[in-house]
Amino acid sequence: MSDKEIGTVVSTPDGPSPACLDFVVNEGTIHRGQFVEMDYSEGTMVALVQDVIKTNRYFERAESVKEFESSGRKLFEQFPTTEWEFLLAKTRPLGVYKEGMIKRSSFPPSPGTRVRVAAAETLKKFLGFDDEGLQLGEVEYHSLPVNLNMTKLLSKHLAVLAMSGAGKSVATRVIMEEILIREKEKGRMAIVVMDIHGEYTSFAEPVTDKEHKDYSSKTRVVKARDIKIGVPKLTIGILAGMLPGLSAAQQRDLGRILERMKKEMKDGLGPFDLGALRTELAKDSDLKDNTRKALLGWMATLDQLRIFSKIDSPSISDLIKPGQLTIIDLSDLINLKKKQIIVSYFAQKLFYERKNNKIPPFLLVLEEAHQLVPEGTSKEGAIxxxxxxxxxxxxxxxxxxLCLISQRPIQLSTTALSQCNTHLILRVTNPYDLDHIGKGSEGLDRRSLDMITSLRVGEGLLVGEAVNYPVFFKVRKNNSLESRHEIPLEEAAIKFEKEKEETRKEAEEFL
Ligand SMILES: Nc1ncnc2c1ncn2[C@@H]1O[C@H](COP(=O)(O)OP(=O)(O)OP(=O)(O)O)[C@@H](O)[C@H]1O
Ligand SMILES: [Mg+2]
Structure with a gap:
């Protein structure tokens, strides 16, 4: 139990009630986002401080303050103003803790009840932290590590939402670091990252300093240009997904020819590529001419992407291992369609092989998820x-x-987002995004949403399955090598000019 008594519950027009409770601070300070506890007839109530207000009746009437101070004298020199200043904390009761059980708050403590800063030990149980879990950071002012049970955090999917630069990638890296250091006995998952900007590839670089942890032996990077999709591994379902414009009749014909070629392959002809499929389409006598023309057109669009081959490479079951990180580096790709095809193919494979227990439980991390799982776009734009x-x-x-990361939650598929049972929300200021997040996250009231706008970089709010109650906390720093993308603007500009200068000099010397 904490003995840090801090204040007393006061009576206000709407509290104390089971939903709203204010207290005056008698000693010390309290901050927004902190937790307090108080004993009363029902047990120990835990409440979240949502606002802290300083009041002083000497300064209540603006015109009197102005009149007095414009005489050249200061109010605090003439009156005991400091004695009249008080700090009022507005809280939201979260629940009542009694003999190890947590009840909803349904009956308020009386005005006059003493309030303490919540003890770390109570808070840990109250919020549902797990000592064996993933340590994402710390609850500020309580020195309480945020240890989250891996199942509760990830099994029903996680969404990491915030505006640009708020710390989404840093937070995601923390989750990845925590999974990678887990011991076999505690259960290790595999991680696959669809790395749109190539910002996670530094996990694969060996560490030479003492400040960082080395994850290079546990990391594999696959460059987009090295990815090949084996045509014999395609099914008509996968193809239809890649080519949403295929008509039912075209699907039937293409499926028939594909299956025939697969059978011939097994009979000894060996694996085939897109070229062979096109030849087969060209000569199949059962095809109507317009179907043939359409299918050949579709195959030509696929061929342009230059990712099809006779066999899959790399092979997914070789890549995906417990406690290992696989980074699919899509940063060289400009074509969104190609990115989506690769993501779609990998995701289908992963899911299929997981269902058949060929690969371990995995976490699929999607950066810029609104590009890969967009809301409202046509099928063609959302392969x-x-x-x-x-x-x-x-x-x-x-x-x-799944771990879906996005700075544009409005553009993210509501179907996918609504299945993410835990949300990690970092700083968001855009009112539309905030409104959308509020609608999608249960248990967030208006005040908590307001608090999101005042978060600093690296501070976040966790809501949903992973925690019993919403928690504001500070995401810890990364211990993996940071990505080299993150250099200051000045440095990048200087580097650019220097490199240009050098090329010019070299050219001059050559001449
Ligand atoms: N928890 C943290 N502790 C310390 N610094 C942080 C933390 N989170 C973020 N930062 C700082 O903020 C910068 C931006 O963070 P990050 O790249 O994670 O943002 P982001 O939300 O992924 O942005 P974007 O939407 O552009 O991808 C980091 O390079 C780092 O300097
Ligand atoms: Mg990022």
Whole structure:
């Protein structure tokens, strides 16, 4: 129990009630986001401080303050103003703790009840932290490590939402670091990251200093240009996903020819590529001419992407290992369609192989998730959406988890987002995004939403399955090598000019 008594419950027009309780601070200070506790007839009530207000009746009437101070004298020199200043904390009661059980708050403590700063030990149980869990950071002012149970955090999917630069990638790296250091006995998942900007590849670099942890032996990077999709591994379902414009009749014909070629392959002809499929389409005598023309056109669009080959490479079951991180580096790709096709293919494979227990439970991390699982875009512009939505809906049964990261939650598929049972929300100031987040996260009231706008970089709010109550906390720093993307603007500009200068000099010397 904490003996840090801090204040006394006061009576206000709307409290104390089971939903709203204010207290006056008698000693010390209290901050927004902190937790307090108080004993009363029902047990120990825990409440979240949502606002702290300083009041002083000497300064209540603006015109009197102005009149007095414009005489050249100061109010505090003439009157005992400091004695009249008090700090009022507005809180939201979260629940009542009694003999190890947590009840909803349904009956208020009386005005006059003494309030303490919540003890770390109470808070840990109250919030549902797990000593064996992933340590994401610390509850500020309580020195309480935020240890989250891995199942509760990830099995029903996680969404990391915030405006640009608020710390989403740092927080995601922390989660990845925590999974990678887990011991076998505690259960290790595999991690696969769809790395749109190539900002996670530094995990694969060996560390030479003492400040960072080395994850290079546990990390594999696959460059987009090295990815090949084996045509014999395609099914008509996968193809239809890649080419949402295929008509039912075209699907039937293409499926028939594909299956025939797969059979011939097994009979000894060996694996085939897109070229062979096109030749086969060109000569198949059962095809109507317009179907043939359409299918050949579709195959040409696929061929342009230059990612199809006779066999899959790299092979997914070789890549995905417990306690290992696989980074699919999509940073060289400009074509969104190609990114979506790769993501879609990998996600289908991962899900399928997980269902068949060929690969371990995994976490699939999607950066810029609104590009990969967009809301409202046509099927053609959202090739990877169906499979991600499927994993969002059904993944839990097979321990296939998603981590969706986005700075544009409004543009993110509501189907996928609504299946993310835990939300990690960092700083957001755009009112539309905030409103959207409020609608999508249960248990967030107006005040908590207001608090999100005042978060600093690296501070976050965790809501949902992973915690019993919403918690504001500070995400810890990364211990993996930071990505080299993050250099200050000045440095990048200087580097650019220096490099240009050098090339010019070299050219001159050469001449
Ligand atoms: N928990 C943290 N502790 C310390 N610094 C942090 C933390 N989180 C973020 N930062 C700082 O803020 C910078 C931006 O963070 P980050 O790259 O994670 O933002 P982001 O939300 O992923 O942005 P974007 O939407 O542009 O991808 C980091 O490079 C780091 O300097
Ligand atoms: Mg980022």
């Amino acid at each position: 990877s959406r169906p499979i991600i939505e499927t994993i969002a809906r059904e993944g839990r049964k097979f321990n296939a988890s």
